[in-house]
Amino acid sequence: MTTVTKNEPSRRNFLKKSAVLGLGLSAAPMSTGAAHEGEKNNTGRGKLNEQSKKLIKLFGLKYPIFQAAPGGEELAVAIANAGAMGAVSLSWSSPEGAFDVVTRMNAATKGNFYANYVLHFDPVSLDAALEAGCPTVQFSWGLPSEAMVSKIRNAGARLGIQVSSKQGAQKALNLNPDFLIAQGLEAGGHIQATSPLVHAMQEVLELAGDVPVIASGGISTGHDIRDAIDAGASAAILGTRFMATRESNGHAVYKNALVGAGDNATTYTNCFNRDWDATHRVLRNDTFLNWEAEGCPTKGKKPGEDDIVATHPQMGATARYSIMYPVKGHEGTLEDLAMYAGQGAKNIMDLPSAGDLIKRLWSEFENG
Ligand SMILES: Cc1cc2nc3c(=O)[nH]c(=O)nc-3n(C[C@H](O)[C@H](O)[C@H](O)COP(=O)(O)O)c2cc1C
Structure with missing residues (x-):
């Protein structure tokens, strides 16, 4: 990351x-x-x-x-x-x-x-x-x-x-x-x-x-x-x-992550809650797994909480736990952002x- x-x-x-x-x-x-x-x-x-x-x-x-x-x-x-x-x-x-x-x-x-x-x-x-x-x-x-x-x-x-x-x-x-x-x-x-x-x-x-x-x-x-x-x-x-x-409008990194994601690829969580604290389903990426490994800490104690992992020409900086998904034009470690996915992702090939x-x-x- x-x-x-x-x-x-x-x-x-x-x-x-x-x-x-x-x-x-x-x-x-x-x-x-x-x-x-x-x-x-x-x-x-x-x-x-x-x-x-x-x-x-x-x-x-x-x-x-x-x-x-x-x-x-x-x-x-x-x-x-x-x-x-x-x-x-x-x-x-x-x-x-x-x-x-x-x-x-x-x-x-x-x-x-x-x-x-x-x-x-x-x-x-x-x-x-x-x-x-x-x-x-x-x-x-x-x-x-x-x-x-x-x-x-x-x-x-x-x-x-x-x-x-x-x-x-x-x-x-x-x-x-x-x-x-x-x-x-x-x-x-x-x-x-x-x-x-x-x-x-x-x-x-x-x-x-x-x-x-x-x-x-x-x-x-x-x-x-x-x-x-x-x-x-x-x-x-x-x-x-x-x-x-x-x-x-999803970024290629996000779309490619959906393809062949497999059976156990998604998780139901409140991990990506910087801008809106609500439950969501995403692909289990490094941001999620590292947060989970530390015991799912609350806001203020999350690993890498203030990291800016991506930037966008119009939207500017996107922080690690932002609710924003990677869109066309984003640059950075996009696979660390919230990549929303339902359980039907297992059928996307x-x-x-x-x-x-x-x-x-x-x-x-x-x-x-
Ligand atoms: C990338 C992404 C962004 C979403 N954004 C919104 C949103 O802005 N408003 C909303 O009501 N639901 C939003 N949803 C939820 C969808 O409306 C819908 O409930 C969900 O996609 C259905 O499940 P599925 O993804 O398994 O088809 C979003 C879903 C995804 C995957």
């Missing part, structure tokens, strides 16, 4: 810099007339349920496949234009940045994308995103206030909320969302879930009624998507699998284009 220098990036600087991670792209009205490949080609097991058909129609999709928040604009456009649902992370964007991202996304797609906000951070760019015509807004790690929901509804946008339990589902359903996401502990990145996906899904489905539930966590193949849909989900969200594509990956996922879904 290389320690480059010591520096103390402030939280505000971190937030400013992280906006670069959320680079996204557009605001044409949502297309609802796309051919539904998923619906058309299905027979037997893996057949789409009625809820799933309704969901893909609602969002103008060919496939019941959603990108999770990360990956950047280029990936979101590629996924949306391949007939799935793209996503941009706007949690750390300035209002101007979010306006531009949404404007570009609307121009480059048919509006089949959503903006994600992690509600542990103030969604300062929500108004700007809606003003730019953001078609769908999705929240995780909290519930939007009634004022936020009114703004979204007044702008004619759709609303999604991530939950992971019966209690969470009940509170979210009181806000009349268009869809819920049920996240399981298998997920990569930050994990609000406290039980495996199958349990989270069961609890959420029990209450959801007509509201579509999208399964999230550890899904990386078409077989996984089929299992989720057979279990009652209307669609599946893939985070880690889409990070390992040509278009994602290549770095295809997003379009090729979606075709492959669908063929696996259909053909077993």
Whole structure:
């Protein structure tokens, strides 16, 4: 491991810099007339349920496949234009940045994308995103206030909320969302879930009624998507699998680490908590293993805590335990940064284009 220098990036600087991670792209009205490949080609097991058909129609999709928040604009456009649902992370964007991202996304797609906000951070760019015509807004790690929901509804946008339990589902359903996401502990990145996906899904489905539930966590193949849909989900969200594509904004070091990561590659931890103390799943790298070897010490006592292990032309210095993952343009000992990965990483063997990956996922879904 290389320690480059010591520096103390402030939280505000971190937030400013992280906006670069959320680079996204557009605001044409949502297309609802796309051919539904998923619906058309299905027979037997893996057949789409009625809820799933309704969901893909609602969002103008060919496939019941959603990108999770990360990956950047280029990936979101590629996924949306391949007939799935793209996503941009706007949690750390300035209002101007979010306006531009949404404007570009609307121009480059048919509006089949959503903006994600992690509600542990103030969604300062929500108004700007809606003003730019953001078609769908999705929240995780909290519930939007009634004022936020009114703004979204007044702008004619759709609303999604991530939950992971019966209690969470009940509170979210009181806000009349268009869809819920049920996240399981298998997920990569930050994990609000406290039980495996199958349990989270069961609890959420029990209450959801007509509201579509999208399964999230550890899904990386078409077989996984089929299992989720057979279990009652209307669609599946893939985070880690889409990070390992040509278009994602992940640095090559991170993408290559995902390929062939193996069965026991990830860990559920709060190790990378410099900027946000929350549980997450990452690849077990040297930063994690050295911290674990010292007994998982708390903030202030962590080994190499102030090391700056990477720098980025726009984001500047990134400290060892930062929540930032290695993105294109980073330089340094990138394998020491948080490399988020869900348990489905065990199935990642290549770095295809997003379009090729979606075709492959669908063929696996259909053909077993
Ligand atoms: C690199 C990375 C970054 C993530 N960033 C966010 C985020 O900004 N907001 C959020 O709600 N979830 C975030 N997540 C979690 C995803 O939304 C989703 O729950 C997870 O990727 C699903 O599990 P999977 O990675 O096994 O597919 C992130 C996940 C990864 C892998």
